[in-house]
Amino acid sequence: MAKATFSILQVIIIMAIAPLISGVITKIKNNLRFRRGPGVFQPYYNLVKLFAKEEVISETASWIFRVAPFIVIASVVTAAFLVPAFISGYNAGDLLLLVFLFSLGRFFLALSALDTASAFGGMGSSREMFISSFAEATAILSIFAVCLNLGTTNLNAVNLYTVKLSTIIAAISLFVVILAETSRIPIDNQETHLELTMIHEAMVLEYSGRSLAAIEFASYIKQAVFFSLIGTILLPQFFSAGLLNNFMVFVYYIAKIFGLCVLVSFIEVHLAKMRLFRAVDFFSFSFVFSLVAIILAALGV
Numbered sequence: 001m002a003k004a005t006f007s008i009l010q011v012i013i014i015m016a017i018a019p020l021i022s023g024v025i026t027k028i029k030n031n032l033r034f035r036r037g038p039g040v041f042q043p044y045y046n047l048v049k050l051f052a053k054e055e056v057i058s059e060t061a062s063w064i065f066r067v068a069p070f071i072v073i074a075s076v077v078t079a080a081f082l083v084p085a086f087i088s089g090y091n092a093g094d095l096l097l098l099v100f101l102f103s104l105g106r107f108f109l110a111l112s113a114l115d116t117a118s119a120f121g122g123m124g125s126s127r128e129m130f131i132s133s134f135a136e137a138t139a140i141l142s143i144f145a146v147c148l149n150l151g152t153t154n155l156n157a158v159n160l161y162t163v164k165l166s167t168i169i170a171a172i173s174l175f176v177v178i179l180a181e182t183s184r185i186p187i188d189n190q191e192t193h194l195e196l197t198m199i200h201e202a203m204v205l206e207y208s209g210r211s212l213a214a215i216e217f218a219s220y221i222k223q224a225v226f227f228s229l230i231g232t233i234l235l236p237q238f239f240s241a242g243l244l245n246n247f248m249v250f251v252y253y254i255a256k257i258f259g260l261c262v263l264v265s266f267i268e269v270h271l272a273k274m275r276l277f278r279a280v281d282f283f284s285f286s287f288v289f290s291l292v293a294i295i296l297a298a299l300g301v
Contacts, residue, residue, distance in 0.1 A: 011080045013250075014228065018220035019043035021227065021261060028265035043220060050213035058116040058206060068112035069207070069214040075105035076221045084155055085228040086237075086253035095143045095153050098229070099136065102181065102222065106132055109215070113203035124202025127276060131180055131187060131199065134283035138290055139177045145170035145293035146233055155232070163234065166296035169289050171234045176286035178230060180279075182223045185268040187279055224257075231256035 023040035030037030057065065079101040082094065110128050113121030147153045149167055180187040183200040192198060204215050235256055237249050274282060 007081055010085055011077065014080050014085060014224050015077070015217075015221055017257075018224035019047060019217070021224055021257060022220055024258065024261045025265050025268075028262060029269050032265060032269045043216075047213050047217055050208075050216065051210055053209040055209035055211055058118075061116050061206070064108070065112045065115040065206070066211075068108045068115075069211040069218075071108045072105040073214045073218040073221070075101045076218045076225065080221060080225050082155065083225055083228045084232060084237075086249045095147060095155060096140070098225075099139055099143065103132070103136060105218065105222075109203055113206070116206045118206055120202045120205050124199055124205075127199040128203060130276070131279060134280065134287070135177045135180045138173060138283055138286045139181075141287070141290035141294060142170045142174040142177065145173075145290060145297045148294065148297035163236070164297070165301050166293045167233060169296065170293035171230055173286045173289040173293060174230055174233070176282065176289075178223075178226045179264070179267070180283075181226060182219070184264060186271045186274045186282065189273050227257050227260045228253070231260060 020040060020043070023038075023043045026042070027037060027040045079098050082098050082101075106128065110125040113125045115121075143153075145166055149164055179185070183190050188199045190201070192201075200219070204212060207215060231253065235252075237252065
């Protein structure tokens with residue numbers, strides 16, 4: 001019963017701070033560019049505005065278009081239950097299941113983009129599947145390297161192991177995947193709607209109102225889960241159970257997330273978006289890193 005309560009509490013907190021992570025990244029990017037920009041709470045205002053708007057649904061849309069936002073947000077919320085972010089004694093889940101849940105949401109989002117027979121939707125779905133074919137393979141290999149060090153695919157053991165060189169290399173490879181999965185530069189660009197560059201945004205152009213708010217909220221949660229995962233793998237908890245220690249773990253967790261926000265912001269400001277087919281080279285670099293991580297993990301390094 002206590003573990004169930006802790007798991008629900010942790011997911012609620014992750015969902016609550018998920019939009020704030022995007023707001024902090026945007027704020028840091030604007031500061032690096034010497035711009036003022038919106039405040040860190042702007043994603044919350046955007047979600048409230050979208051939830052208050054009326055939906056407009058294409059006449060050609062089927063039930064897939066209507067249920068896809070619910071499946072997308074349900075998949076990422078379920079994924080949030082699998083990552084032991086900051087509460088001691090948390091009952092974590094399987095790493096491979098985490099990859100499946102994200103793939104499930106992506107599949108239905110791409111399917112819904114095709115459902116309205118929109119040219120932009122078809123283009124975005126095609127690009128998303130092209131990118132995911134590389135991202136998922138690299139993510140699975142990176143996670144496999146981590147699992148070799150853990151001795152299990154369950155994240156419960158993540159706080160009981162020592163970070164090794166193979167873990168660090170696997171985390172670097174996984175970080176490249178995170179940039180793609182969260183629609184970040186150099187793979188995608190959240191700040192543009194140009195048809196020549198957009199990938200994720202092209203798939204959601206037909207959505208509006210509450211459905212669009214659900215998809216945007218799901219993308220925030222997905223980003224928070226990925227950040228929590230890589231933070232937990234690279235910098236596992238070293239506090240014992242207890243109320244005070246749980247508070248210290250939460251502060252430690254926030255520090256890890258903020259560090260990742262700074263890193264992502266720095267990358268987005270100092271790198272340009274790649275052409276679509278150049279992304280293959282980018283993922284090749286990550287793929288090689290994941291293979292090196294597996295070899296080192298098998299050698300016990």
